Amino acid sequence: MLLPSPLIQGKLIKRYKRFLADIELENGDMITAHCANPGGMIGLKEAGIDVWLSQSDNPKRKLKYSWELCRVGGAMVGINTAHPNAIVEEAILAGKVPELAGYETLKREVKYGKNSRIDILLSDPVKGFCYVEVKNVHLKRDNAVPGLAEFPDAVTARGAKHLDEMADMVADGHRAVMFYLIQRDDCNQFALASDIDPHYAARFATATSAKVEAIAYDCVIDVKTPSVTVNTALPIRDISTK
Secondary structure (H helix, E strand, O other): OEOOOOOEEEEEEEEEOOOEEEEEEOOOOEEEEEOOOOOOOOOOOOOOOEEEEEEOOOOOOOOOEEEEEEEEOOEEEEOOOOOHHHHHHHHHHOOOOHHHOOOOEEEEEEEEOOOEEEEEEEEEOOOEEEEEEEEEEOEEOOOOOOOEEEEOOOOOHHHHHHHHHHHHHHHOOOEEEEEEEEOEOOOOEEEEOOOOOHHHHHHHHHHHHOOOEEEEEEEEEEOOOOEEEEEEEEOEOOHHHO
């Protein structure tokens, strides 16, 4: 997926109040940018890291800058959680996700479950319905397993609710797939951060036992284009062996 161009580089001063980030641009200007990421952002909010921003000319916006990317330890990381659904949609339509190939139609944000919306609904006269829930991943701690991407980076009651609703879709005779999109380019495997949110890990175990599927893909992040695109499927480690 192409990002707004050109991106503007700067240095992070601080991220605060979940959705705000103070940044020093290369020209020395100090600005406040919108941080479209409500998560913990563990390891991605240290002062001094390189960041890239998009700029909006919409006069109705309170903040004209949005934090898009950052560089941590040589790795590029996608920060904006508004993008993953579009990134995955693009990959599915391009045939880059074989697990989700062969469906006739694709729709976004379709109502389902208990007052929820599914990120992507695939349908086909032969295959039936496939519910795809997309989760943005950018946590990488390297505590015990180098190259391990983890989700979530904060407690997510909403995420646990989605797992239960996905299991309900399977019980109704449909297919349901959790798609963990790793918006960074330095990971080679994925697991749940059960120490951060044990309830989510428990609901994941219950959902997958009920035949909810799970796949994980990393991304190629190109700051020059600029773009974020789905790259390669990564193995999912069993949470009991993480």
